[in-house]
Amino acid sequence: MDSLITAAARALAAGDPLGALNQVALRDDAPALALRGIAMAQLDDFARAKALLRSAARAFGPRETVARARCVVAEAEIALASRDLGWSPKSLDAARAVLEARGDQVNAAHAQNIGIRRLLLLGQLEDVEHALAGINSTFYPPALKAAHELVLAGVAIRRLRTEAARAALIRAERDAQLAGIPALMAEVESAAVILGTPAARLLKNGTERLLLLKDVAALLESDALVVDACRHAIRGADTVVSLARRPVLFTLARLLGEAWPEDVSRDTLIARAFRTKFIDDSHRVRLRVEIGRLRKLLRTLTDVRATKRGFALVPRHAEEIVVLARPVEEKHGAVLALLADGASWSSSALALATGASQRSVQRALESLADADKVQSFGRGRTRRWMLPPVPGFTTILLLPASLPGS
Known part of the structure; x- marks a missing residue:
């Protein structure tokens, strides 16, 4: 050399x-x-x-x-x-x-x-x-x-x-x-x-509080029944019920968790879970079916009890029910969370990391770009996406120092 x-x-x-x-x-x-x-x-x-x-x-x-x-x-x-x-x-x-x-x-x-x-x-x-x-x-x-x-x-x-x-x-x-x-x-x-950065929000009894990572860990180890809106799961004691593939059921669980110990009206549950402004008898029938499914999935953790105006959660062992949510909830939060590392991502890499289709990720990126929340450079296969410049650091390359031979 x-x-x-x-x-x-x-x-x-x-x-x-x-x-x-x-x-x-x-x-x-x-x-x-x-x-x-x-x-x-x-x-x-x-x-x-x-x-x-x-x-x-x-x-x-x-x-x-x-x-x-x-x-x-x-x-x-x-x-x-x-x-x-x-x-x-x-x-x-x-x-x-x-x-x-x-x-x-x-x-x-x-x-x-x-x-x-x-x-x-x-x-x-x-x-x-x-x-x-x-x-x-x-x-x-x-x-x-x-x-x-x-x-x-x-x-x-x-x-x-x-x-x-x-x-x-x-x-x-x-x-x-x-x-x-x-x-x-x-x-x-x-x-x-x-x-030292807020990792989540705690929603409890109509109030909310930012949590650090250590606070999130302590909460998940506590005796509380946690409606985890970060991972779309219900956590209690040693039991975790994933509702990641059941968005309607999770929406119902979250609404009931946020209202605990109070109940939630049937009309509110229908409007939020089914995303409709016009409620008829078919929606009420569907709500009864979905509540039945939720009650069956959560039977070891909590009862979903009917009230005069709607439904309420009644925990079987936990002393309280809380909701754990993202610090800032966005429609395309998973994409923004990955881009937050400061690096530039391809849409294909974002699709791999989120488990979504590349076309879904591309639509999310286009929507975020229209709102000036992300920016891109390059074209075609070389196109990369990142957050607008903010104070922070980019990912460093740790390349072999002795590449040519030693």
Whole structure:
């Protein structure tokens, strides 16, 4: 490796893409192309970065398997950072196997981390936890340790284990400081903000209160019967009844939960659950049917008792019933929640992460764009969506610092 390549690699490792480009911007050999690709990725020009890395992979000879594998790893992380989540992990797994076989354990571990971060973005927590179980991060360099701790924190946050998340973020901050990469330190700081940001609203007896993540965890461990409007489920003691695929039943449950211990009139239930302004006998018959279904599903948690004017919840074991709602409820809240990480997402990636069809996500994005709540750039397959610029940090790229070879 010549001195210019070495200097460029060190500049990238320190988070200085412009310094790296000063060394190799005019060179077209394979190592220089790879480094230029990483530099462009760190400057958020993902399209140019992908093109340079693919050129580098072709320029490396067939015997330079390690260098080609590192290009695949770098390209996978660019896809992750640009929220292009539709790629198959098979090529990344193959590259990781090559790196492990050739003794490049650090970049192999980095490839594994990229695959895990993709699963985390897609919400596949069981797969993430299974992958993390076999990892020994003691030999990782500081930057990779910080990335690993960020994944652990992400899982803990999604599992509402706030103390574990806080501990992982403290370790991530320490490792990021040791790595000395400003953008990595910013990402850790951005992740830590989540613990101090309202995560939900508590609706109880006609009042509402914002809850932090730790408050949500405490509520779900309490003896209260919780109508969870964040996940569309009813939670009590050790029982969780999901109504995610039963929107009418959940609407009824939420209305009754918000009114507890009072009842809700039949006309109100019909108007809100069936979304109609004109009520006739057919609606009343349908309400009786849906209430019967709800009563059957919730029979171990609460009774749905008829009153003179409507219905009311009567918990069997819990002392109170509360509703847990999102901090800000939007029609397309799931899409906005994903875009809130500051990164730019493709509509296909948003569809994968939300479990909705791509066309439904595109309609949601168009509606949000009309309301000036999101913005896009690019066209066709390169089109990306993000929230309008606000104070905060974008997701940092944790690319292999020694891509050209060591």
